[in-house]
Amino acid sequence: MDMDRAEPRFSRRRLLKGAALAAVPYALLPDARAGAATATATATATVDYPPAEWRAASSSNYTLSDRPDEYAVDRVIIHVTQETYADTLAIFGNPQKKVSAHYLVRSADGHVAQCVHEADIAWHAGNWTYNTRSIGIEHEGWVDQPAYFTDALYEQSAKLTAAICAKYRIPRDREHIIGHYQVPGTDHDDPGPGWDWVRYIRLVNFA
Numbered sequence: 001m002d003m004d005r006a007e008p009r010f011s012r013r014r015l016l017k018g019a020a021l022a023a024v025p026y027a028l029l030p031d032a033r034a035g036a037a038t039a040t041a042t043a044t045a046t047v048d049y050p051p052a053e054w055r056a057a058s059s060s061n062y063t064l065s066d067r068p069d070e071y072a073v074d075r076v077i078i079h080v081t082q083e084t085y086a087d088t089l090a091i092f093g094n095p096q097k098k099v100s101a102h103y104l105v106r107s108a109d110g111h112v113a114q115c116v117h118e119a120d121i122a123w124h125a126g127n128w129t130y131n132t133r134s135i136g137i138e139h140e141g142w143v144d145q146p147a148y149f150t151d152a153l154y155e156q157s158a159k160l161t162a163a164i165c166a167k168y169r170i171p172r173d174r175e176h177i178i179g180h181y182q183v184p185g186t187d188h189d190d191p192g193p194g195w196d197w198v199r200y201i202r203l204v205n206f207a
């Protein structure tokens with residue numbers, strides 16, 4: 001991103017400045033330069049989980065926060081979409097829908113999309129307390145069609161959950177990695193009886 005546009009793009013001063021700063025870590029750069037670096041980082045590296053693809057939810061569909069400072073993160077909540085991958089992204093992107101999750105895993109290949117930053121509170125649990133303390137992961141499929149829960153989906157989701165557990169020091173067990181159906185007050189039953197919890201928890205522990 002070109003911050004100081006009054007300057008010719010490849011001026012001698014810019015080239016010298018770039019060369020001089022090339023070896024300096026971003027965190028140590030002067031403010032103006034750090035601002036440019038931050039803007040570039042925001043455009044190209046927004047995800048919290050490097051393998052994920054950033055597919056932003058509408059800002060009307062989650063609550064800004066600075067977790068884990070404002071709220072501790074001590075749960076991962078597992079969901080099944082009851083929609084296709086593409087339709088789920090469209091729903092999260094629609095400001096009328098008032099729903100989101102941090103991550104969405106695609107059935108066919110386990111591809112991971114991140115839709116809400118982990119620092120922010122996604123609206124997935126239907127329970128404010130559980131939303132504030134959890135990371136929500138949606139999986140493409142239907143609770144009564146476990147064929148959607150492919151090897152790739154289990155494996156890539158488990159790697160994601162393992163990374164989240166490591167980051168926030170969340171125990172990798174069924175007390176802390178829960179289904180939406182276990183959230184108090186919910187009327188949802190996902191991920192449903194077709195979800196292989198024994199396999200999933202084993203994968204999370206050995207990912």
Ligand SMILES: [Zn+2]
Binds near residue numbers: 078079080180188190
């Ligand atoms: Zn759910």
